[in-house]
Amino acid sequence: MEHNKSNISSPLPSGGGGGRLPLVSIIMGSTSDLPIMEKACKQLDELQIPFEVNALSAHRTPDAVERFAREAKDRGVRVIIAAAGMAAALPGVIAASTTLPVIGVPIKGMLDGLDALLSIVQMPPGIPVATVGINGAQNAAILAVEMLALSDDAIASRLSNYKASLKQKIEKANKELADVKYEYKTN
Secondary structure, rough: OOOOOHOOOOOOOOOOOOEOOEEEEEOOOHHHHHHHHHHHHHHHHHHHOOEEEEEOOOOOOOHHHHHHHHHOOOOOEEEOOOOOOOOOOHHHHHOOOOOOOOOHHHHEEEEOOHHHHHHOOOOOOOOOOOEEEOOOHHHHHHHHHHHHHHHHHHHHHHHHHHHHHHHHHHHHHHHHHHOOOOOOOOO
16 A cells, blocks of 8 residues: 655644644554554545644653643644554553543554553543554544534534445445355355
8 A cells, every 4th residue: 555655744733634623633653553544544534524644652752742632622633543552552641631532543563453452441540542443443533523523513414424325335235245146045
């Protein structure tokens, strides 16, 4: 998969996407997470949600992470999606410094991502991080859009149309299965 690294925002941009402020911020500990997080970017793009993408590390750039988390709400961000593998500290560190909802995406790495998943879901009381499945960036984007749709009818309408299209895809696939022939297939 080809990536256009010029699309990755510099840390703490003042907006983007044609002057629109980002509603969702996607943060990853390293650009090596981009092949997974690109699914969230594409989903947000499809649903016309302004977003930003940054690489910030809880361990290598802790001051920048804390500053990002403290300032995100004032910049218009409403939901943060944070990807992390290995030690998986990034979503929790961000959640500790903001009142915005944080969605953690555990990235498959060591132990098939189970280590990252457990690190993200086991947050202490008072510092919740919503968590999707391992490499579940697309679901993280959809969850973020569902949160935004609670207070925005236009987003809610686009989300409803998207979910209806999922049903149509499955119905079409099921009809196509009828044409698949096997000697002992009865339907």
